[in-house]
Amino acid sequence: MSVKEVLQQQYHQIQIEWLRYQNNPYEVARVHDLRVSIRTLRGLIKFLKPALSISIYNQLNTDLGEFAQHFSDLRDLDVLIAKVGEYAYQYPENGSNYPELFKQLQHRRTEKMVQTLNKESQVIIEKYLDKVNTTLKDLKFEGKIDQGNMMAKEFKHRDRKLMSNIIIWIFKTMSVFIMYVNVPKRYVIQRLILQIMCLRKNTSE
Structure with missing residues (x-):
C-alpha cells in the first residue's frame, strides 16, 4: 500500500x-x-x-x-x-x-x-x-521520505506535548473539585503535586 x-x-x-x-x-x-x-x-x-x-x-x-x-x-x-x-x-x-x-x-x-x-x-x-x-x-x-529520522523527531515531540497536555488536564480537573465539591484546597494541591511528580518520573524513564 x-x-x-x-x-x-x-x-x-x-x-x-x-x-x-x-x-x-x-x-x-x-x-x-x-x-x-x-x-x-x-x-x-x-x-x-x-x-x-x-x-x-x-x-x-x-x-x-x-x-x-x-x-x-x-x-x-x-x-x-x-x-x-x-x-x-x-x-x-x-x-x-x-x-x-x-x-x-x-x-x-x-x-x-x-x-x-x-x-x-x-x-x-x-x-x-x-x-x-x-x-x-x-x-x-x-x-525522499526518511522514515527513521522522521519517527525519532516525532516521538520526541509527542512525549513533550503529552506531558504538557496531561498537566493541563490535572489542573482543570482539580479546579472543578475545588469549585463544586467540598474538598480542602490543601488536599487538592497535595494530590496535584504528587500526580505531576509521577508523570515526570514516568516520562523520564
Whole structure:
C-alpha cells in the first residue's frame, strides 16, 4: 500500500466516524473515536511534513485542526464528567454538591453537542472534509521520505506535548473539585503535586 493510499484510508475512517457520531451523538465513545481518527491523520501528515511543501502541510493541518476544534469542548466535558464521576465514587458524601455539579455538566454537554449538529456547523465541517479530500488526492511529495529520522523527531515531540497536555488536564480537573465539591484546597494541591511528580518520573524513564 502506498503512502497516499494510507492517507486516503485514514480519511475514509474519519468519514465513517463522523457518520457514526451523527447517528448517536449521545455516546461518549463516538466523539472520542471521531477525534482520534482526525488526530491520526494529522499525525500522519506531520510525520510526512519534511516531504511536503510548506503550503500543503499548513493547509492540511489547518483544515483538520479546524474540523477537530468543533468537538474539542464536547470531548473536554466528557472527560471531565468521567473524572468527576470517579472522584464522586471514591469519596461519597452526604449533602454534597455532586448532583448539582453533574446536572450542570450534563446540561453543558447537551448544549455543545447540539452546536456540533446544527446546520451551520455541518456545512462548515463538510467543507473542511471536502478540502482535505481534494488536497490528499492531488498530494505530491518533495524529496525522499526518511522514515527513521522522521519517527525519532516525532516521538520526541509527542512525549513533550503529552506531558504538557496531561498537566493541563490535572489542573482543570482539580479546579472543578475545588469549585463544586467540598474538598480542602490543601488536599487538592497535595494530590496535584504528587500526580505531576509521577508523570515526570514516568516520562523520564
